Amino acid sequence: MSTLPDPAQHRKVDHAIEPLIYRRWSPRALSGEAITDEEMLTLFEAARWAPSTYNEQEWHFLYARRDTPQWPAFFGLLMKDNQTWCQHAAMLVVILSHKVFSKNGKPNPVHLFDCGSAFENLALQGTAMGLVVHGMAGFDFERARRELQVPDDYDIAAMFAVGRPGDPEQLPEKLRQMEVPSDRRPVQQSIQEGRLSETLTLNPTTGGYENHHHHSGNSRGAAACKHQRAAHELCPSARGGERTLSDSKA
Numbered sequence: 001m002s003t004l005p006d007p008a009q010h011r012k013v014d015h016a017i018e019p020l021i022y023r024r025w026s027p028r029a030l031s032g033e034a035i036t037d038e039e040m041l042t043l044f045e046a047a048r049w050a051p052s053t054y055n056e057q058e059w060h061f062l063y064a065r066r067d068t069p070q071w072p073a074f075f076g077l078l079m080k081d082n083q084t085w086c087q088h089a090a091m092l093v094v095i096l097s098h099k100v101f102s103k104n105g106k107p108n109p110v111h112l113f114d115c116g117s118a119f120e121n122l123a124l125q126g127t128a129m130g131l132v133v134h135g136m137a138g139f140d141f142e143r144a145r146r147e148l149q150v151p152d153d154y155d156i157a158a159m160f161a162v163g164r165p166g167d168p169e170q171l172p173e174k175l176r177q178m179e180v181p182s183d184r185r186p187v188q189q190s191i192q193e194g195r196l197s198e199t200l201t202l203n204p205t206t207g208g209y210e211n212h213h214h215h216s217g218n219s220r221g222a223a224a225c226k227h228q229r230a231a232h233e234l235c236p237s238a239r240g241g242e243r244t245l246s247d248s249k250a
């Protein structure tokens, strides 16, 4: 039986960070084995300690474990591609997010942000425990609301699957090819000192926006520029397809 690839062999960080962060990834090869009650509660405990606005703790997790009466309803929400690999998951979870402040019922503009923090805490804890935690947007949100009886003051944030790592050889060909830890764009393309005043170009390959620092003359800009040129060479349509960030909002 082959094992999952090791992210440390596939991911090169440009600045030294805690290995747990780049060791977390989203494999689909799951073994079908259960997780224990204690493992499950440990995952949710990690989510519990996430930061949130006014300590609102907006997250609420609905879960179903395999081979329980709850499982079919949760599994049935998933799109076909996700069902293919989630049939071997140990647990499916729907993350609900309380949209309004508990003290006054007013809209909370960062409720989903806080749920994202809780999910990442849980995913990192799972990684440390040798479990797979894999986020999912590929499910029927409306059906989830209906079938799981989610009230209006909660948003459905996302789902995720938890399981024990499996054998990639058991995956269908299409998914097996994707079973490699992914890379990220360079950090310089995600940050900007000061205001967002420069033209950004949408890179259709990465789906990200790239800064135009071509003539800025600073070394960080030059590094980003080198990468952009490479991206343009690979993807000529990026050259003609310039869009500003404000265009994209229109």
Ligand SMILES: Cc1cc2nc3c(=O)[nH]c(=O)nc-3n(C[C@H](O)[C@H](O)[C@H](O)COP(=O)(O)O)c2cc1C
Residues within 6 Å of the ligand: 024, 025, 026, 027, 082, 134, 135, 136, 137, 138, 139, 158, 181, 182
């Ligand atoms: C909110 C969210 C939704 C996602 N939806 C899906 C999904 O429906 N199906 C899937 O196979 N992967 C899904 N993913 C996994 C992402 O594709 C994955 O996190 C991303 O490509 C980065 O790779 P990594 O997590 O392995 O580092 C989702 C991830 C997140 C955080």
